[in-house]
Amino acid sequence: MRILSGIQPSGALHLGNYFGMMKPAIELQEKGEAFYFIANYHSMTSLFDAGERRQNTLEVALDFLACGLDPKKTVFFKQSDVPEVTELTWLLTTVTPMGLLERAHSYKDKISKGISPNHGLFAYPVLMAADILIYDSNLVPVGRDQKQHVEMTRDIAMKFNETYGQTFVIPEPQIREEVAVVPGVDGQKMSKSYGNTIEIFGDERAARKKIMGIVMDSRTPQEPKPDADKNLAIQLLKLVAPAKVAKDFEDRLCAGGLGYGDLKKALFEHYWNYFAAARTKRVELAANLDYVKQVLRDGTAKARAVAQQVLKRAKAASGLD
Numbered sequence: 075m076r077i078l079s080g081i082q083p084s085g086a087l088h089l090g091n092y093f094g095m096m097k098p099a100i101e102l103q104e105k106g107e108a109f110y111f112i113a114n115y116h117s118m119t120s121l122f123d124a125g126e127r128r129q130n131t132l133e134v135a136l137d138f139l140a141c142g143l144d145p146k147k148t149v150f151f152k153q154s155d156v157p158e159v160t161e162l163t164w165l166l167t168t169v170t171p172m173g174l175l176e177r178a179h180s181y182k183d184k185i186s187k188g189i190s191p192n193h194g195l196f197a198y199p200v201l202m203a204a205d206i207l208i209y210d211s212n213l214v215p216v217g218r219d220q221k222q223h224v225e226m227t228r229d230i231a232m233k234f235n236e237t238y239g240q241t242f243v244i245p246e247p248q249i250r251e252e253v254a255v256v257p258g259v260d261g262q263k264m265s266k267s268y269g270n271t272i273e274i275f276g277d278e279r280a281a282r283k284k285i286m287g288i289v290m291d292s293r294t295p296q297e298p299k300p301d302a303d304k305n306l307a308i309q310l311l312k313l314v315a316p317a318k319v320a321k322d323f324e325d326r327l328c329a330g331g332l333g334y335g336d337l338k339k340a341l342f343e344h345y346w347n348y349f350a351a352a353r354t355k356r357v358e359l360a361a362n363l364d365y366v367k368q369v370l371r372d373g374t375a376k377a378r379a380v381a382q383q384v385l386k387r388a389k390a391a392s393g394l395d
Contacts, residue, residue, distance in 0.1 A: 076109075081111075084120055088271035101134065117130070141352050145369045159201070160201075208380075208384050209377065209384070218249055219263060222249050227352045234391075259285070260289075281342065288338060295332060308324050310321070310345070311337075315341075315344040
């Protein structure tokens with residue numbers, strides 16, 4: 075089984091990235107052949123500073139390795155180091171119906187939030203399809219918000235196969251429903267686009283301020299809160315605290331007597347402790363960048379070996395050989 079996933083270097087990685095993609099990806103590296111890439115081509119739809127993209131790409135590599143990605147078990151590389159993916163994107167574009175792209179939830183959501191549309195943002199699902207199909211991927215772990223993109227990949231692959239004969243493996247999405255969408259500090263989906271994130275490796279003082287600033291309702295500590303499970307701090311606490319601890323806080327909030335300030339303090343402490351070992355590992359990796367860059371070079375060589383074979387197959391099927 076080949077597993078494929080990517081993450082954008084569009085800014086500092088946050089809890090949404092970690093629980094929505096990184097943690098399940100790291101767990102899956104024990105269960106199959108994992109191909110994980112830094113999606114720097116995709117970041118070009120929203121980030122327009124070359125230096126920032128270059129730095130973010132390095133930061134993502136450090137973050138992923140610090141959080142437990144094992145280069146002995148995983149093919150880890152930069153998307154832009156595999157030029158075959160953009161060539162395959164054109165082949166797929168020619169069989170992709172406009173209506174399919176127009177129905178993309180992600181595109182419509184970003185436009186509704188005031189993000190300026192560009193062709194890259196509109197055609198994002200085709201490049202994502204190429205990312206998935208060029209490695210003969212079987213399984214794609216994604217957040218619930220990305221499920222439609224994997225379904226679109228399946229549609230595009232089937233359309234190509236119908237047109238030119240059996241060429242591509244049809245991938246399956248894998249979604250961990252319990253943490254598929256991580257809420258941000260404002261209650262929306264946690265996203266750099268919305269400015270509501272809690273960073274994985276954020277500054278301690280800034281992270282504490284952000285967590286203590288989560289807005290709650292005006293009920294007093296003594297009032298019972300039967301909707302405690304919907305409380306934003308409780309939802310985040312369930313991600314970073316042991317289940318028994320999170321349940322205890324939820325029960326106390328439900329019964330009444332637990333102040334929101336105390337709840338948010340507990341959330342910060344558990345968040346900070348959760349990533350303590352990873353913070354130590356990241357410092358070690360940052361002091362050895364030659365190793366990090368070699369990991370990416372090795373991953374690129376393995377990824378291109380597969381991509382070249384799949385692209386050759388697709389070109390032959392479509393009469394481009």
